[in-house]
Amino acid sequence: MSLKLSQEQFARALTQSDFSGASSWVRDDALAAERHLWIYHNQVHLAWRDALETTYPAVGALVGIRYFRSLALRYGRCHPSSSGNLQEYGEELPRFLESRPEIGQYPYLADVARLEWARGVALSSAKEDTALPAALGGIGLEQWPDLRIRFAPSLQLLISAYPVAKLWVAAQGTPEEKLDAKSALTHGEAAAVAIYRDQHQVTVETISPVLWRWLFALREKAVLSEAVDVAVQVGSLVNESFDLQSAMDWAFTRGLITGIQVAA
Amino acid sequence: MDQGTCAVNDANAPDRTRIGIGLRVAQHEAWRLLRPSVDFIEIHAENYFNAGSPARADLDLLRQDYAVSIHGVGLGLGNDTLDDRHVRSLQELVVHSEPFVVSEHVCWTGLQGAHFNHLLPMPFTRETLIRVSDHIEQVQSVLGRTILIEPIAAYLRYKEDQINEADLLNALVDRTGCGILLDVTNLYVNSRNHGEDPQIFLDTIRFSAVEEIHLAGCHLNQFRDGSVWIDSHDRSVSDDVWALYRRILDRAGPRPTLIERDANLPALQQLVDEAQRARLFMQEGPSCR
Numbered sequence: 003m004s005l006k007l008s009q010e011q012f013a014r015a016l017t018q019s020d021f022s023g024a025s026s027w028v029r030d031d032a033l034a035a036e037r038h039l040w041i042y043h044n045q046v047h048l049a050w051r052d053a054l055e056t057t058y059p060a061v062g063a064l065v066g067i068r069y070f071r072s073l074a075l076r077y078g079r080c081h082p083s084s085s086g087n088l089q090e091y092g093e094e095l096p097r098f099l100e101s102r103p104e105i106g107q108y109p110y111l112a113d114v115a116r117l118e119w120a121r122g123v124a125l126s127s128a129k130e131d132t133a134l135p136a137a138l139g140g141i142g143l144e145q146w147p148d149l150r151i152r153f154a155p156s157l158q159l160l161i162s163a164y165p166v167a168k169l170w171v172a173a174q175g176t177p178e179e180k181l182d183a184k185s186a187l188t189h190g191e192a193a194a195v196a197i198y199r200d201q202h203q204v205t206v207e208t209i210s211p212v213l214w215r216w217l218f219a220l221r222e223k224a225v226l227s228e229a230v231d232v233a234v235q236v237g238s239l240v241n242e243s244f245d246l247q248s249a250m251d252w253a254f255t256r257g258l259i260t261g262i263q264v265a266a
Numbered sequence: 267m268d269q270g271t272c273a274v275n276d277a278n279a280p281d282r283t284r285i286g287i288g289l290r291v292a293q294h295e296a297w298r299l300l301r302p303s304v305d306f307i308e309i310h311a312e313n314y315f316n317a318g319s320p321a322r323a324d325l326d327l328l329r330q331d332y333a334v335s336i337h338g339v340g341l342g343l344g345n346d347t348l349d350d351r352h353v354r355s356l357q358e359l360v361v362h363s364e365p366f367v368v369s370e371h372v373c374w375t376g377l378q379g380a381h382f383n384h385l386l387p388m389p390f391t392r393e394t395l396i397r398v399s400d401h402i403e404q405v406q407s408v409l410g411r412t413i414l415i416e417p418i419a420a421y422l423r424y425k426e427d428q429i430n431e432a433d434l435l436n437a438l439v440d441r442t443g444c445g446i447l448l449d450v451t452n453l454y455v456n457s458r459n460h461g462e463d464p465q466i467f468l469d470t471i472r473f474s475a476v477e478e479i480h481l482a483g484c485h486l487n488q489f490r491d492g493s494v495w496i497d498s499h500d501r502s503v504s505d506d507v508w509a510l511y512r513r514i515l516d517r518a519g520p521r522p523t524l525i526e527r528d529a530n531l532p533a534l535q536q537l538v539d540e541a542q543r544a545r546l547f548m549q550e551g552p553s554c555r
Contacts, residue, residue, distance in 0.1 A: 128317050
């Protein structure tokens with residue numbers, strides 16, 4: 003039998019619990035052939051489940067660990083890993099949660115999962131040297147509209163129709179934090195969130211939607227004048243002004259600006 | 267070498283008595299505080315792929331005091347194709363960390379872009395020999411150095427096996443110039459699960475190619491219809507595995523030896539004590555039992 007065929011049959015046993023092909027070439031030893039394959043089936047799914055539990059502890063706490071584990075098993079069947087690095091497993095879980103009709107009563111769950119994935123990305127992202135405000139010193143005011151600002155790779159931006167940061171805190175938090183999240187949910191609170199890393203610590207910070215839109219535009223390669231325009235537009239919709247100096251201060255003090263250059 | 271013949275240490279003996287412990291992310295803080303008295307740390311490559319991450323920063327600090335061994339678990343030397351991105355990440359880590367050895371497993375882990383994140387067994391056939399040796403050469407070419415290959419703990423054997431595992435490993439060494447990482451626990455688990463006599467493996471394997479040894483905990487999983495030994499890495503090394511380790515030392519002489527622990531992590535000092543036990547056995551020299 004070719005390696006190609008035996009590995010295809012082995013793969014079907016692992017992902018689809020179909021042992022019909024593989025059990026024909028497995029030797030009966032301590033157990034019958036199919037039982038040997040079951041050991042691998044279970045170990046693969048346990049490894050994937052453990053990886054999801056590590057990445058998504060708040061989602062697990064919100065739905066209960068028993069239900070989360072059954073979800074993890076179904077997720078593994080629909081979304082086998084696509085990387086030899088287990089840390090990269092689970093990116094599709096938010097969309098998978100949205101597709102599950104039985105959790106429709108928790109519409110915020112997918113966004114909590116997005117926040118947890120973003121935390122993982124922030125934690126494992128590369129570190130770049132931070133730019134200081136003095137970097138602006140040599141740039142003439144007339145060039146400011148054309149500035150491009152680069153942010154630390156750890157900066158992740160998430161916007162949600164739900165109070166996602168409060169829900170994330172509440173999932174493993176105190177009774178007071180749970181009460182706060184429940185109240186925010188009842189009042190239809192939305193959230194714009196920035197997630198970033200300082201040394202070894204990841205911070206989850208709810209920010210104003212105006213600041214969020216400015217950061218998002220710059221990260222999408224807009225020049226400064228374009229980013230200010232969209233922030234002002236959003237500000238007019240939510241009745242909030244945009245202050246460039248405050249926004250720059252916010253980013254500088256958190257060490258999130260890593261490059262400033264004038265667009266060509 | 268006949269059983270009962272004692273090995274004689276060669277000029278590399280001081281390096282060969284190195285002891286190490288697997289570095290796990292959950293124990294970084296303990297390592298920074300305790301600075302345990304071992305010679306090297308072994309990392310799972312994939313946990314340190316992200317340059318600039320906190321895990322990499324911790325590794326850089328520890329590299330100042332310890333030699334490093336890089337142990338891959340996700341490359342899949344027996345896969346249909348190697349993942350170029352994975353190989354490049356490994357290369358970056360190796361260049362950055364300057365390890366004294368780089369190792370991977372003789373197994374497959376994925377197919378046609380899907381990954382199972384588990385060490386899956388291969389048949390001991392000529393096709394396996396050709397595929398794995400081609401991939402070893404590919405990796406060694408990218409890294410610009412030889413690697414060690416570790417035979418895995420297997421929970422099944424193929425009916426179509428044509429040669430024994432030690433012969434396959436020797437042939438891989440011949441074709442690629444790679445070395446061998448001998449995991450004593452894997453040898454023990456395989457012997458118990460498949461009724462294989464470890465002595466045949468020890469009589470066949472080319473010890474001159476063995477450059478590192480692993481020791482880990484294992485346990486017996488009992489089912490209604492039988493039982494299987496699992497290489498669980500979640501407990502101390504058993505007396506049976508220590509006994510097999512001493513037999514290997516008798517045959518091979520000292521080799522850098524690592525205590526592997528991935529789950530149910532104990533206090534770091536407990537792992538240091540186990541590693542020191544390995545050092546003691548190496549320093550005692552051949553027992554000539």
